[in-house]
Amino acid sequence: MSGLDAAAWFARLERGERELGLDEGFKLLYSPWSLIGNAPLALLSLNPGAKIPHGEAARLVSDERGNTYAAEREKARSPISEQFFALCEMIGVDPEDVLTGVAIPYRSRSWSALTPAQRQGGRAIGLDFWRAAFAIAPCRSIIVCGAEAARLVVRATEAREIARLPSGWGKVQLRHYRDPRGRLIVHLPQLSRFQLFSRAECAPHLSHAFGGVL
Numbered sequence: 585m586s587g588l589d590a591a592a593w594f595a596r597l598e599r600g601e602r603e604l605g606l607d608e609g610f611k612l613l614y615s616p617w618s619l620i621g622n623a624p625l626a627l628l629s630l631n632p633g634a635k636i637p638h639g640e641a642a643r644l645v646s647d648e649r650g651n652t653y654a655a656e657r658e659k660a661r662s663p664i665s666e667q668f669f670a671l672c673e674m675i676g677v678d679p680e681d682v683l684t685g686v687a688i689p690y691r692s693r694s695w696s697a698l699t700p701a702q703r704q705g706g707r708a709i710g711l712d713f714w715r716a717a718f719a720i721a722p723c724r725s726i727i728v729c730g731a732e733a734a735r736l737v738v739r740a741t742e743a744r745e746i747a748r749l750p751s752g753w754g755k756v757q758l759r760h761y762r763d764p765r766g767r768l769i770v771h772l773p774q775l776s777r778f779q780l781f782s783r784a785e786c787a788p789h790l791s792h793a794f795g796g797v798l
């Protein structure tokens with residue numbers, strides 16, 4: 585049991601959607617709800633895109649089919665999902681064992697398509713959820729993609745920056761944080777723009793950055 589109630593969070597997301605004037609749907613987890621209390625590793629990106637994966641409802645708190653990227657791999661052929669699989673292979677974890685989700689649960693065509701009030705409202709809901717989830721989650725490490733999502737995770741976990749590392753992609757850096765429970769947080773750039781796991785020059789830097797994640 586995760587200690588969090590999925591139905592209560594669904595109701596809160598619906599209420600937030602109405603209050604913020606949003607209508608493209610929402611999703612918190614790209615994995616089953618039960619993984620909150622079982623996953624050794626978590627991975628977060630910013631928010632869901634407006635495009636809804638094949639056969640999936642517009643409004644979900646979690647994906648009970650399993651990992652969304654795995655369920656949609658053959659249909660979507662998404663560059664982001666392939667980066668996710670390459671990451672999992674590199675660190676030796678089954679994609680189905682990764683608590684995968686988003687910092688802000690509301691779908692949008694892009695982050696800039698949301699108004700400042702919608703962004704702030706989405707941040708507040710995401711912060712409340714992840715603060716509660718990470719308080720009980722047994723994961724040893726958290727991987728987060730993008731600066732906006734990283735700021736939210738750092739706040740949710742009360743983590744502190746401990747290192748900046750080269751990525752092998754120009755001046756782009758990888759960052760390490762450590763939270764009071766000793767969990768390592770690895771901050772990556774947005775993998776939709778910086779496909780680090782497809783670039784040979786990044787491989788040794790990624791191997792170093794992810795050493796000891798599991």
